[in-house]
Amino acid sequence: GEDVEQSLFLSVREGDSSVINCTYTDSSSTYLYWYKQEPGAGLQLLTYIFSNMDMKQDQRLTVLLNKKDKHLSLRIADTQTGDSAIYFCARAVSNYQLIWGAGTKLIIKP
Amino acid sequence: DGGITQSPKYLFRKEGQNVTLSCEQNLNHDAMYWYRQDPGQGLRLIYYSQIVNDFQKGDIAEGYSVSREKKESFPLTVTSAQKNPTAFYLCASTRSGREQTDTGELFFGEGSRLTVL
Numbered sequence: 001g002e003d004v005e006q007s008l009f010l011s012v013r014e015g016d017s018s019v020i021n022c023t024y025t026d027s028s029s030t031y032l033y034w035y036k037q038e039p040g041a042g043l044q045l046l047t048y049i050f051s052n053m054d055m056k057q058d059q060r061l062t063v064l065l066n067k068k069d070k071h072l073s074l075r076i077a078d079t080q081t082g083d084s085a086i087y088f089c090a091r092a093v094s095n096y097q098l099i100w101g102a103g104t105k106l107i108i109k110p
Numbered sequence: 111d112g113g114i115t116q117s118p119k120y121l122f123r124k125e126g127q128n129v130t131l132s133c134e135q136n137l138n139h140d141a142m143y144w145y146r147q148d149p150g151q152g153l154r155l156i157y158y159s160q161i162v163n164d165f166q167k168g169d170i171a172e173g174y175s176v177s178r179e180k181k182e183s184f185p186l187t188v189t190s191a192q193k194n195p196t197a198f199y200l201c202a203s204t205r206s207g208r209e210q211t212d213t214g215e216l217f218f219g220e221g222s223r224l225t226v227l
Contacts, residue, residue, distance in 0.1 A: 004152065008150060030214075031213055031214055033214075033215075035216075040220075040221070040223075041220050041221065042114075042116075042200055042202075042218030042219050042220045042221050043153075043200070043202075043216070043218045044218070045215045045216070048213055048215070088152065088153070090152075092214050096141055096158060096160060096204075097155065097158070098153075098214075098216070099152075100152030100153045100154075101152050102150055102151050102152045103150075103152065
């Protein structure tokens with residue numbers, strides 16, 4: 001199976017929290033990342049977490065890393081329509097290469 | 111403003127034609143990458159280059175070619191040997207990754223959508 005797995009879709013109501021999950025099989029990564037892709041555009045780094053951390057918070061974003069379960073999550077508080085996008089998790093396997101999940105499309109319901 | 115510029119944004123190609131996608135960066139980054147994106151799949155690495163005049167095949171290099179004659183430029187040629195070239199192509203760059211403060215953040219261009227008619 002894929003090394004990094006994500007659900008393809010997540011639907012939430014505006015104002016609720018969104019939690020996007022990612023699982024991976026190899027725990028040798030140094031950094032794990034969350035990137036955001038808006039329609040027809042390139043990807044932008046949202047946040048990252050170093051593999052020796054459990055949690056990182058940055059304004060509305062909270063990243064949780066469970067190394068035992070090889071599980072990474074991204075929580076977006078107070079989800080807004082501007083958060084509609086595809087969210088990719090990725091893990092670094094070397095200084096130059098990343099392994100990517102398939103991306104989770106976040107759909108915001110009014 | 112520093113960034114990565116890809117062109118063209120949209121490109122149509124007839125079967126049997128080679129096309130070249132441009133990627134230019136003014137971030138002074140050493141490493142550059144080409145990815146292919148298909149719906150419902152993660153990004154797949156085509157080629158990457160860590161330094162001028164050197165590049166390495168990624169996971170899906172067949173039917174593609176690149177050059178890295180200048181630090182700023184990393185063009186991708188989609189050849190007629192690529193069986194299914196219709197896709198969204200993304201160019202990215204990053205710092206060398208040799209310093210401990212480097213997080214490995216990738217900076218992406220806006221992408222080029224190639225359609226084969």
